[in-house]
Amino acid sequence: MDYSELVRAVQEGDERTVSRLCSKVSEILKKYMIAETEASPEDAEDAVQKMFEYVIQKIRNGEIKRPKALLAYMLKGTKHAYYKSLRDSDLHELDEHQYRPVTGPGQLLKLIDEERKEVLEKCIRFLKAHYRALAGFLFDHPDAESEDIAEHFDISVNNAWTRKHRVIKQLRECAENHR
Amino acid sequence: MTEKEIIQEIDRYIRGELSGEEIDRLWMEFLKQPEYFKLFETDLHFRQIAKEYKEKGENPLGDAGSDSGTITSRYRLWIAAAAVMLIVAGTQWFLQDRNGQLAHFALTQIEVTQLAGVDIYRSSEDDHTAVEQQLGRALGYAYDGNDQLAIEAFEEVINLNPEAGKRMRVHLNLGILYYNSGEYREAAHHFEMAGDTEGDGVSTHITERASWFLGNTYLHLEEVDKAISKFEDVIAVNGRYHQQASNLLRLIRERDSEPAGS
Numbered sequence: 001m002d003y004s005e006l007v008r009a010v011q012e013g014d015e016r017t018v019s020r021l022c023s024k025v026s027e028i029l030k031k032y033m034i035a036e037t038e039a040s041p042e043d044a045e046d047a048v049q050k051m052f053e054y055v056i057q058k059i060r061n062g063e064i065k066r067p068k069a070l071l072a073y074m075l076k077g078t079k080h081a082y083y084k085s086l087r088d089s090d091l092h093e094l095d096e097h098q099y100r101p102v103t104g105p106g107q108l109l110k111l112i113d114e115e116r117k118e119v120l121e122k123c124i125r126f127l128k129a130h131y132r133a134l135a136g137f138l139f140d141h142p143d144a145e146s147e148d149i150a151e152h153f154d155i156s157v158n159n160a161w162t163r164k165h166r167v168i169k170q171l172r173e174c175a176e177n178h179r
Numbered sequence: 180m181t182e183k184e185i186i187q188e189i190d191r192y193i194r195g196e197l198s199g200e201e202i203d204r205l206w207m208e209f210l211k212q213p214e215y216f217k218l219f220e221t222d223l224h225f226r227q228i229a230k231e232y233k234e235k236g237e238n239p240l241g242d243a244g245s246d247s248g249t250i251t252s253r254y255r256l257w258i259a260a261a262a263v264m265l266i267v268a269g270t271q272w273f274l275q276d277r278n279g280q281l282a283h284f285a286l287t288q289i290e291v292t293q294l295a296g297v298d299i300y301r302s303s304e305d306d307h308t309a310v311e312q313q314l315g316r317a318l319g320y321a322y323d324g325n326d327q328l329a330i331e332a333f334e335e336v337i338n339l340n341p342e343a344g345k346r347m348r349v350h351l352n353l354g355i356l357y358y359n360s361g362e363y364r365e366a367a368h369h370f371e372m373a374g375d376t377e378g379d380g381v382s383t384h385i386t387e388r389a390s391w392f393l394g395n396t397y398l399h400l401e402e403v404d405k406a407i408s409k410f411e412d413v414i415a416v417n418g419r420y421h422q423q424a425s426n427l428l429r430l431i432r433e434r435d436s437e438p439a440g441s
Contacts, residue, residue, distance in 0.1 A: 171225060
């Protein structure tokens with residue numbers, strides 16, 4: 001995604017383009033907040049909105065020019081906006097959140113969407129034959145590492161990565177077609 | 180980060196193995212390239228589905244799973260699958276617009292004779308044994324029609340970090356194999372890599388070929404502006420594909436000048 005376009009659009013007052021580009025990244029930023037903090041979907045949305053208000057002003061003031069800097073601002077700024085809103089409401093909660101350990105596997109379960117799961121379950125059955133064997137193996141061994149896949153199929157570890165990557169890509173494309 | 184590194188980081192992230200800094204770096208990659216975020220989501224959901232089936236002692240794809248359902252539930256599964264396919268096919272038929280016709284202009288398949296073959300063996304400063312053995316293996320699979328094995332073998336060559344001339348030819352061949360498998364996104368990636376390669380051994384003929392195939396790939400992906408740009412590049416070179424690119428460009432422009440719905 002070309003963030004220099006966002007910088008240009010803000011500087012030129014092209015609100016339509018700004019709105020379009022911000023919408024594109026908002027979903028990812030909300031998921032980041034849900035996965036990496038205790039934010040609810042509503043809190044996450046609120047924090048993202050506040051971040052954009054802050055960042056867009058920074059761009060207008062010429063304080064953010066490079067797209068790479070913009071990405072860092074977006075991530076940190078969203079977290080900052082969330083913690084600021086907590087601080088404004090409950091200091092005790094803020095302390096707990098600031099010292100929360102980094103994400104464990106359980107935290108990411110908050111990103112699971114039941115509807116998406118249903119679509120993927122259907123898509124799994126449409127996998128091409130070559131990928132079904134690997135997917136079948138992963139159903140029996142959900143935590144298998146690439147080394148395990150390589151050993152089972154008698155292929156190199158690199159090939160194991162490649163095959164698994166292609167299974168996931170096939171599933172993603174199928175899920176996109178079923179939206 | 181390379182694509183491979185991102186995929187590996189996604190795996191580590193889902194396993195809970197990344198530090199806070201690594202997590203933020205990965206999410207920045209997701210912001211830069213939302214496609215990777217979609218892959219992460221798909222991987223996460225797939226693993227959750229797999230874990231749930233494992234807990235139930237079922238496998239929808241393996242022998243262990245085949246006896247888990249009653250005849251009634253299997254019948255319902257086929258009905259559901261057929262319904263989904265009908266809905267998808269019907270939706271595509273009703274929603275087919277002008278862009279859906281673009282793929283008709285593109286090459287259906289790329290002949291295996293277009294693979295960069297014999298000239299790939301020209302001497303270089305590479306490790307002749309590892310790279311050239313793997314190349315030979317990959318080409319053998321490709322000429323025998325074992326496309327999946329050929330793809331894996333060529334990707335192993337990339338991992339061996341060959342010199343530029345070999346690398347561009349391998350990317351060309353991967354593009355061709357993915358194109359013929361209908362995986363146009365992957366094909367586009369490899370044709371782009373072939374065209375962008377710089378260094379010793381780089382061939383303008385291969386660059387032209389990659390541009391021609393890339394233009395056709397963009398037609399399949401319905402990215403008409405990118406396709407036109409590539410065909411114009413091919414025409415400018417005035418090489419082997421000049422006439423074909425000119426003809427195709429004329430057809431696309433004639434189609435664009437027709438009123439919508441005709």
